[in-house]
Amino acid sequence: MAKNTSRRGASRGGSKKQSRQVPGWVWLFTGVIGGLFVAFLVHLAQVQMEQGRTGGGDRTAVEKPQPEEKDSDGAAKDDQPKFDFYAVLPKMEVIVPKGEGDEQEASRGGGDDTAEGEKTADKPVAGRHDKRFLLQAGSFRNEKDADRRRAELILKGYQARIQPVDMDNGDTWHRVMIGPYDNINTLHRAQDKLAANGVETLPIQLKD
Template sequence: MAKGRKAPRRGASRAQPKQRRAIPGWLWLVGGLAIGLFVAFLFQLEPGRDGVRRDATPKPTPQPTRPAPVQEQRPRYDFYTLLPESEVLVPESAVPATPPATPATPPETSKPQVATRFYLQAGSFRQRSEADRVRAQILLMGLDVQLESAKLNSGETWYRVQVGPFQDRNSLTQAQQTLTGNGFDNLLLQQRTVNLN
């Protein structure tokens, strides 16, 4: 059942809105005079007038007397003039016609040649099956990949999936971009020095 409005009782009067009081005329007059005087005062403060300008000259501040700074004596370089004057002429008879023969150096002993190779570690796994799965994915991308097992001090064996070796940084960067583009984000760069004999 819907509730309706109550019916007005007989003899009840409507609520009369409150009437606003009018502001007396003398208050308007005083307010207008105050605003007019304020505007006239602002015109009197016009910045171009001499009476309003501030003194722009700075006040002289007494400065403590300082001793005159000692000029540093910079060294004077005369070699531009001294070098041409000290030139020594060597007579032609003192210069041999043929240069002396260089002494034969003994053949170098075979020094081990050291090369730097770079690897990217694409992952490290406890189970070989997981490492083989990742290795197969990388092989399908056309990169060289190998598994390396590492024994920890606790006796656990971890299997590292390593991409490489790379001889230079350019091929390493290309491999990184290929792997990153295929979802391998956490790549660990490893640098190894290898003796080439």
């Protein structure tokens, strides 16, 4: 009986030792997995660092957009119609100085204060009966902008029309013309009235 008991105890102790032992391949597999995981973390950290450097360089290279310059009315300059008064004047026309004809009107002794004076001022100046004058109210690249200006002038009671002008470089400008006027004094009064309404004009004299 004592022998049987000792054998049983020995067998139990051996079974415990065998159950506690872990196979070597398990440790090997665990080590490989751990190494791969560490290598993955290192690679991921390197990729993030490279992306951070590249992104930082791109941000420094990109310039901030400049805000649009605005005029006194708060509207962007790009939204305003583009026109040029002087670039498209044909050779047959000359610009009339603003002061021309005013001295003739002033020498009449303030004739504008009476109806008779107004009629006298509207008469052609002596020696200028064969002259004809126009007011250019803008010269636009876009025909729609020119037509919009013409409509505004018609609503104000002016006789306005659009005159296309072909340039040597192939561009076409659309001039908005008012008139004609046979009296330079009447021309200047119309110019002053338009200026008071915010419309810039250019007086033009037609050559003979």
